[in-house]
Amino acid sequence: MIKGPHTSNVAKSATFQLLRRSLCQSMQRSCTCFAALVLALRRRTTEFRQVLAHRGMMKVCIHRGTQEVGGTCIEIESQGKRIALDVGLPLEAADSIEYLPRVHGFRERDDSLLAVVISHPHLDHYGLARHLVPGTQMIMGAATERILKTATIFTRTGIEFGNVLHLDPRKPLSIGPFTITPYLNDHSAYDAYALLVSADQQRLFYSGDFRGHGRKAALFERFLKHPPSDVAVLVMEGTTIGRSGSDAKFMTEQELEKCFLEHVGGSRGMVLVWTSGQNIDRLVTIFKACQRSGRQLVLDMYTAEILRVTGNSRLPQADWNGVRVFLPDSQRRQIIKNQQFALADRYRPFRIFPKQLASEAARSVMLFRPSMVRDLEKAECLQEARLIYSLWPGYLKRAEHRSFHAWLDKRGIPLVQCHTSGHASPQDLQRFAKAIAPKMLVPIHSFETKRFKEYFDNVQMKKDGQWWEVWHA
Numbered sequence: 001m002i003k004g005p006h007t008s009n010v011a012k013s014a015t016f017q018l019l020r021r022s023l024c025q026s027m028q029r030s031c032t033c034f035a036a037l038v039l040a041l042r043r044r045t046t047e048f049r050q051v052l053a054h055r056g057m058m059k060v061c062i063h064r065g066t067q068e069v070g071g072t073c074i075e076i077e078s079q080g081k082r083i084a085l086d087v088g089l090p091l092e093a094a095d096s097i098e099y100l101p102r103v104h105g106f107r108e109r110d111d112s113l114l115a116v117v118i119s120h121p122h123l124d125h126y127g128l129a130r131h132l133v134p135g136t137q138m139i140m141g142a143a144t145e146r147i148l149k150t151a152t153i154f155t156r157t158g159i160e161f162g163n164v165l166h167l168d169p170r171k172p173l174s175i176g177p178f179t180i181t182p183y184l185n186d187h188s189a190y191d192a193y194a195l196l197v198s199a200d201q202q203r204l205f206y207s208g209d210f211r212g213h214g215r216k217a218a219l220f221e222r223f224l225k226h227p228p229s230d231v232a233v234l235v236m237e238g239t240t241i242g243r244s245g246s247d248a249k250f251m252t253e254q255e256l257e258k259c260f261l262e263h264v265g266g267s268r269g270m271v272l273v274w275t276s277g278q279n280i281d282r283l284v285t286i287f288k289a290c291q292r293s294g295r296q297l298v299l300d301m302y303t304a305e306i307l308r309v310t311g312n313s314r315l316p317q318a319d320w321n322g323v324r325v326f327l328p329d330s331q332r333r334q335i336i337k338n339q340q341f342a343l344a345d346r347y348r349p350f351r352i353f354p355k356q357l358a359s360e361a362a363r364s365v366m367l368f369r370p371s372m373v374r375d376l377e378k379a380e381c382l383q384e385a386r387l388i389y390s391l392w393p394g395y396l397k398r399a400e401h402r403s404f405h406a407w408l409d410k411r412g413i414p415l416v417q418c419h420t421s422g423h424a425s426p427q428d429l430q431r432f433a434k435a436i437a438p439k440m441l442v443p444i445h446s447f448e449t450k451r452f453k454e455y456f457d458n459v460q461m462k463k464d465g466q467w468w469e470v471w472h473a
């Protein structure tokens with residue numbers, strides 16, 4: 001059959017219909033696929049949103065410290081769980097529960113508060129911890145726990161904790177959604193840490209208290225070479241910001257040793273040194289100056305015990321040559337009251353007794369505090385004595401020391417100062433912030449937080465009690 005035009009048109013039309021139907025079916029199928037895809041995507045987005053809502057951003061609230069040195073307390077929240085970093089006593093406050101920040105779980109049990117971390121054993125970082133509800137999970141260095149427990153025997157500032165996990169330098173510790181990585185700090189307190197807190201891929205670095213000119217200066221320099229990466233927020237102390245004289249180079253502990261040596265060498269009688277029994281760096285500095293000057297170091301029993309419980313046998317100990325232990329009356333009373341006779345027995349072979357002090361004065365450097373005045377008067381060992389003051393000079397000006405100054409005058413005991421700060425100089429703070437290079441730097445532990453912008457990039461001031469979010473780095 002010869003195909004006419006009509007036949008051809010009909011065939012074309014049938015083919016077209018067939019094609020159209022096939023195309024429509026295919027499009028329908030595609031549409032169905034597309035709709036399914038959109039639906040699946042929508043479902044995924046909703047799930048993702050739900051996950052995000054559940055996870056939340058890491059949130060932070062500095063309860064105290066954005067305007068002052070002391071009383072540091074930082075609360076961090078993630079996935080509905082919380083930790084607190086430090087629970088310090090404000091500098092001028094009484095040790096009272098009324099100063100304890102309003103954190104859920106501080107005064108009453110709250111399972112969403114997973115732990116309270118103590119960065120180091122200084123009162124302005126742990127001082128209110130005694131008011132926490134019993135059984136609170138505490139986290140701190142093992143030596144910090146022992147130092148604070150030992151302090152309970154001799155002073156009111158000690159605390160014994162019941163439920164403690166230990167920080168180990170650079171070893172991550174997981175608690176709920178948080179991973180806490182401690183970095184050992186160069187500071188005037190022993191066993192002091194900076195803390196890297198990670199949760200939900202967000203990283204916050206809390207500097208704790210630190211310096212770069214102490215006996216662990218090498219540690220600080222190593223940190224600057226290998227800082228933690230991808231830090232979104234650096235919460236950094238700035239004690240020395242705006243302090244007069246802080247633009248000058250800070251004296252190192254090694255330089256301070258020379259200062260001690262000079263004053264010890266220039267003395268004919270007993271050299272008294274008023275310092276903190278817990279400033280381990282300073283005790284090493286004093287011991288080294290003693291060795292170089294050929295004098296023995298007389299520790300009080302409390303300080304001898306603090307040195308022992310550090311667990312660090314490289315630090316001066318009571319049984320070392322050139323070290324003796326004196327028991328002041330106030331400490332003797334505490335030992336009797338707390339029935340710590342085994343502790344006193346431990347030091348029996350290394351004791352120096354009051355009646356020996358006068359004859360050994362010219363070859364001794366003795367740790368001192370004003371509560372020992374009567375002991376020394378009784379021992380009649382102050383002929384040509386000299387006092388080296390080795391604490392923050394501000395304490396000395398306080399009204400409570402007026403009668404002590406009068407006693408020094410009456411006795412004709414000259415007071416000289418050998419001291420260097422436990423906190424980083426503004427230059428070292430700048431090096432620290434530059435090494436970490438955070439997206440945001442939040443000032444803390446300073447009376448001059450407003451001036452941080454003069455020294456650092458990306459500064460964001462926060463207020464005490466204000467909640468804010470940590471964004472991804």
Ligand SMILES: [Zn+2]
Binds near residue numbers: 124125209
């Ligand atoms: Zn502090």
Ligand SMILES: [Zn+2]
Binds near residue numbers: 120122187189209
């Ligand atoms: Zn400190």
